[in-house]
Amino acid sequence: MTLLEAIELKKRFPLRNGRQVHAVDGVSFAVADGESLGIVGESGSGKSTLARLVARLIDPSDGVIRFDGREIGNVPAARFARVSARRAIQLVFQSADDALNPSFSAARNIAVGLGQTRVGADALVKVQAIAAEVGLGPHHLSCRPHQLSGGQQARVGIARALVSEPRLLILDEPTASLDVSVQATVLKLIDGLQRRHQIALLFISHDLEIVRLMCERILVLYLGRVAEIGPVEQVLREPRHPYTQALVGATPGHGRPRATVGELTGSINPQNEACLFHSRCPLAVDRCRSEQPVLRAVGERMVACHRTEATAGLGFSAPAGC
Amino acid sequence: MSEAAAERSFVSPVRAPEWVAVALLVLMGSMALIGPFLVPYDAIATDPPIALQQPSSAHLFGTDQLGRDVFSRVIVSARVDLGIAFTAVITTLLIGSALGAAAGWAGGWTDRIVSRLLDTIMAFPLFVLAVGIAAALGNSVSSVVIATVIVNLPLYARQVRTEINRRRGAAYVEAAQLAGIGPFTIVALHMMPNLAPQLAVQASLNLGWAILNAAGLSFLGLGIRPPHPEWGIMVSEGAAYIISGEWWLFVFPGVMLLLAVLTFSLTGDALRDRLDPRRA
Amino acid sequence: MNARASTSPLLAIEALSIRFGDDQCPSTVDAIDLVIGRGEIIALVGESGSGKSLLAHTIAGILTPAASVRAKRFEFAGVDLRSPQEHAFASLRGREIGIVFQNPRSALNPVRTVGSHIADVLHEHRGLRFRRLEAAVIAALAAVRIPEPAARARSYPGELSGGMCQRVMIAMALAGDPSLLVADEPTTGLDTTTQAAILDLILDHARARRMATLFITHDLVLARAYAERIVVMHAGQIVEEAPTDRLFAAPRHPYSAALLSATPANAGTVADLNGIPGNLPKLGVSIPACRFAERCARAIPRCRSERPAFVFDTSRHGAACWVSL
Numbered sequence: 001m002t003l004l005e006a007i008e009l010k011k012r013f014p015l016r017n018g019r020q021v022h023a024v025d026g027v028s029f030a031v032a033d034g035e036s037l038g039i040v041g042e043s044g045s046g047k048s049t050l051a052r053l054v055a056r057l058i059d060p061s062d063g064v065i066r067f068d069g070r071e072i073g074n075v076p077a078a079r080f081a082r083v084s085a086r087r088a089i090q091l092v093f094q095s096a097d098d099a100l101n102p103s104f105s106a107a108r109n110i111a112v113g114l115g116q117t118r119v120g121a122d123a124l125v126k127v128q129a130i131a132a133e134v135g136l137g138p139h140h141l142s143c144r145p146h147q148l149s150g151g152q153q154a155r156v157g158i159a160r161a162l163v164s165e166p167r168l169l170i171l172d173e174p175t176a177s178l179d180v181s182v183q184a185t186v187l188k189l190i191d192g193l194q195r196r197h198q199i200a201l202l203f204i205s206h207d208l209e210i211v212r213l214m215c216e217r218i219l220v221l222y223l224g225r226v227a228e229i230g231p232v233e234q235v236l237r238e239p240r241h242p243y244t245q246a247l248v249g250a251t252p253g254h255g256r257p258r259a260t261v262g263e264l265t266g267s268i269n270p271q272n273e274a275c276l277f278h279s280r281c282p283l284a285v286d287r288c289r290s291e292q293p294v295l296r297a298v299g300e301r302m303v304a305c306h307r308t309e310a311t312a313g314l315g316f317s318a319p320a321g322c
Numbered sequence: 323m324s325e326a327a328a329e330r331s332f333v334s335p336v337r338a339p340e341w342v343a344v345a346l347l348v349l350m351g352s353m354a355l356i357g358p359f360l361v362p363y364d365a366i367a368t369d370p371p372i373a374l375q376q377p378s379s380a381h382l383f384g385t386d387q388l389g390r391d392v393f394s395r396v397i398v399s400a401r402v403d404l405g406i407a408f409t410a411v412i413t414t415l416l417i418g419s420a421l422g423a424a425a426g427w428a429g430g431w432t433d434r435i436v437s438r439l440l441d442t443i444m445a446f447p448l449f450v451l452a453v454g455i456a457a458a459l460g461n462s463v464s465s466v467v468i469a470t471v472i473v474n475l476p477l478y479a480r481q482v483r484t485e486i487n488r489r490r491g492a493a494y495v496e497a498a499q500l501a502g503i504g505p506f507t508i509v510a511l512h513m514m515p516n517l518a519p520q521l522a523v524q525a526s527l528n529l530g531w532a533i534l535n536a537a538g539l540s541f542l543g544l545g546i547r548p549p550h551p552e553w554g555i556m557v558s559e560g561a562a563y564i565i566s567g568e569w570w571l572f573v574f575p576g577v578m579l580l581l582a583v584l585t586f587s588l589t590g591d592a593l594r595d596r597l598d599p600r601r602a
Numbered sequence: 603m604n605a606r607a608s609t610s611p612l613l614a615i616e617a618l619s620i621r622f623g624d625d626q627c628p629s630t631v632d633a634i635d636l637v638i639g640r641g642e643i644i645a646l647v648g649e650s651g652s653g654k655s656l657l658a659h660t661i662a663g664i665l666t667p668a669a670s671v672r673a674k675r676f677e678f679a680g681v682d683l684r685s686p687q688e689h690a691f692a693s694l695r696g697r698e699i700g701i702v703f704q705n706p707r708s709a710l711n712p713v714r715t716v717g718s719h720i721a722d723v724l725h726e727h728r729g730l731r732f733r734r735l736e737a738a739v740i741a742a743l744a745a746v747r748i749p750e751p752a753a754r755a756r757s758y759p760g761e762l763s764g765g766m767c768q769r770v771m772i773a774m775a776l777a778g779d780p781s782l783l784v785a786d787e788p789t790t791g792l793d794t795t796t797q798a799a800i801l802d803l804i805l806d807h808a809r810a811r812r813m814a815t816l817f818i819t820h821d822l823v824l825a826r827a828y829a830e831r832i833v834v835m836h837a838g839q840i841v842e843e844a845p846t847d848r849l850f851a852a853p854r855h856p857y858s859a860a861l862l863s864a865t866p867a868n869a870g871t872v873a874d875l876n877g878i879p880g881n882l883p884k885l886g887v888s889i890p891a892c893r894f895a896e897r898c899a900r901a902i903p904r905c906r907s908e909r910p911a912f913v914f915d916t917s918r919h920g921a922a923c924w925v926s927l
Binding site for chain 1: 493507
């Protein structure tokens with residue numbers, strides 16, 4: 001049962017001098033009920049923008065978003081609050097200083113997830129229930145965020161997202177600012193909650209290892225476009241897009257030859273008739289400069305590359321750029 | 323000792339004790355609230371035969387040129403001056419915060435209009451504005467209050483505008499939007515409580531300044547008119563007697579002014595230390 | 603002073619402690635023994651609150667004056683650094699000891715060009731001027747693989763990406779031709795591909811110049827990829843020290859083992875991941891002698907009352923634990 005469908009999603013941000021940043025440039029994917037899809041990319045990949053598009057905090061410039069079969073992309077973000085689908089899609093943020101309201105107790109912060117500013121009697125029951133599920137005790141509920149540890153704050157953020165019983169949970173780097181030991185606990189918690197409640201997950205991260213653990217499928221974004229999408233074990237063990245190969249190769253401890261690919265350029269006014277990776281790709285040929293690749297099936301995955309016949313079993317080691 | 327505490331004491335080892343601010347606040351507060359009921363003499367009643375008497379056991383601060391007891395007048399003035407200052411500061415705090423919050427949240431044209439309005443206000447010195455308003459609305463206490471409110475608006479409006487703007491993209495704000503909470507509720511109930519400490523400090527420091535302003539304006543003849551007692555007027559009238567040596571006419575009200583401003587200055591400092599988030 | 607010629611260790615630290623406040627307060631960083639030889643590449647690994655940054659700052663000579671350092675031995679290339687003399691460090695810092703920080707953008711002055719930053723260092727430590735200084739700046743930028751170095755020298759930090767700024771920092775650190783490079787989480791906040799490029803760059807320079815490198819990081823996997831030896835810290839104490847492969851194959855301290863078991867790269871599935879219960883001990887309340895005792899599944903009463911001695915075996919693998927694995 002397809003829960004979420006994104007078709008050719010685009011988001012452009014205008015810059016001062018008439019140019020535009022194409023943060024998301026034609027992204028398509030689908031998430032089934034209870035399935036977990038990881039979205040990885042580096043800075044400028046558009047993964048945070050994509051998260052906010054799906055969460056309907058911002059409006060797409062183009063493209064379709066369907067939730068449970070109904071189109072939700074055409075309702076402006078400001079009015080989306082009244083649509084019934086609002087409660088079904090929730091977002092867990094990075095555990096930074098501003099993830100929780102510093103002047104609210106943990107209980108009130110969680111109650112915000114129900115759309116309430118004060119904790120009413122009915123809300124309190126739900127808040128206590130979800131708090132217990134994420135491992136927070138009643139004494140934690142009356143604490144302010146600065147009195148809680150990083151791991152506890154992360155739990156409050158998760159409780160806030162789950163208290164409204166969503167069907168799709170989007171997590172935007174939920175453990176990025178946590179210590180490794182705390183991160184492990186939080187990841188296990190998320191995994192357990194997902195299984196128990198059968199929630200679909202959209203897990204956004206820069207960390208391939210976390211996505212490997214938490215997700216069934218993975219989508220690799222590069223400068224707003226999909227490079228590769230497929231089952232997580234396959235994509236990470238045998239990547240077929242040169243960028244994915246570079247990313248995996250650069251992840252420490254992979255036992256693969258390290259690849260230096262230079263620095264990311266921005267996605268300002270990108271050429272529509274070229275592969276955005278061609279300037280840093282050692283396999284680039286003329287066709288890459290003149291024709292944008294589309295996603296094609298390669299085994300069980302989809303890859304957007306003209307040279308997939310050359311990327312099989314390739315050890316990516318040629319440095320390009322600086 | 324924690325790292326943060328060590329760094330703080332390394333940088334600012336000496337602080338005025340908090341109890342001084344509290345003691346002064348209590349003193350000022352009592353003077354304003356219950357002073358008028360406890361003073362020995364009527365602050366307005368004149369008694370020419372005993373004019374210009376030196377401080378004595380009967381008249382602690384002496385008598386002025388019309389035979390009025392200076393001590394009683396000084397105490398009663400507290401209510402007047404503090405009353406004007408508090409009214410003005412609270413009003414400007416509320417209106418200024420509302421303007422700043424609207425500008426900070428909405429951005430665009432709202433922000434542009436509010437900012438230009440604030441810029442215009444900042445171009446006027448208080449006294450020019452006060453004279454203008456007094457000319458338009460008549461010379462009364464309310465004119466002084468209105469003038470003070472307007473002149474102080476930018477102080478709060480700009481601070482709130484910056485803070486709201488800065489926090490607009492905060493994750494907890496987005497979370498509230500995700501839950502369907504409307505912008506008015508978010509700004510008023512979710513974001514403003516985080517600004518309350520800053521604004522409290524700003525307001526308490528502003529109070530000292532407002533008292534000086536009220537006194538200054540009445541010194542020039544705007545606002546409170548004789549025979550009502552007010553520290554500014556008393557200093558103004560007493561200044562005429564410097565040469566002839568009746569120092570008690572202007573020294574006591576002057577010292578009271580100083581104490582009042584000092585009270586709120588110290589309170590502001592103490593509040594700032596106490597509300598320092600790193601102390602929590 | 604030619605630190606590379608001698609055969610004694612480059613940096614030798616014995617019983618070093620860092621505390622905030624008077625001598626009554628417990629020390630934040632406690633009883634550190636650390637030896638770095640010439641050309642050695644070492645990683646100092648720890649989570650937040652481990653004291654690794656404090657230690658790195660102390661070695662680099664930039665510890666906040668609110669803290670005080672005590673040590674039985676604290677020597678760099680024969681120079682005793684225990685005395686509070688600022689000039690002992692001043693001649694070393696920037697020349698013999700190079701420093702690279704995390705968050706490179708905040709370490710560069712936004713109103714000065716990139717070239718002027720490097721020129722400062724070159725002028726101060728190598729006494730170059732005018733034409734030769736200019737050429738040296740361009741050479742320094744080229745050495746850290748910045749494209750078009752002559753043009754880049756005239757750019758401002760705001761025009762550069764995070765990775766480029768970090769390369770500039772590295773160029774500044776290397777300009778004095780140091781024998782020890784202290785890199786405090788140099789790749790935090792950088793993209794994965796940029797991170798790999800930066801660390802490769804540092805490693806290449808370290809090998810070419812026989813420069814000792816002290817990497818500070820929270821990432822065990824990163825440490826494994828780049829360091830020969832790993833030192834693990836917890837709550838201000840060193841708990842284990844080992845050649846990289848040995849630490850991963852057979853950790854001896856329960857904390858190191860727990861850290862490995864919490865690392866996603868090490869886990870096959872989520873079920874294999876294990877967090878570490880409890881929190882760091884609070885300074886001020888009576889803390890157990892081994893600061894991991896409250897969170898350790900193997901703790902015995904002796905752990906709370908007596909600080910475990912650091913014991914090395916023959917393969918230079920040592921741990922401070924009464925019940926080591």
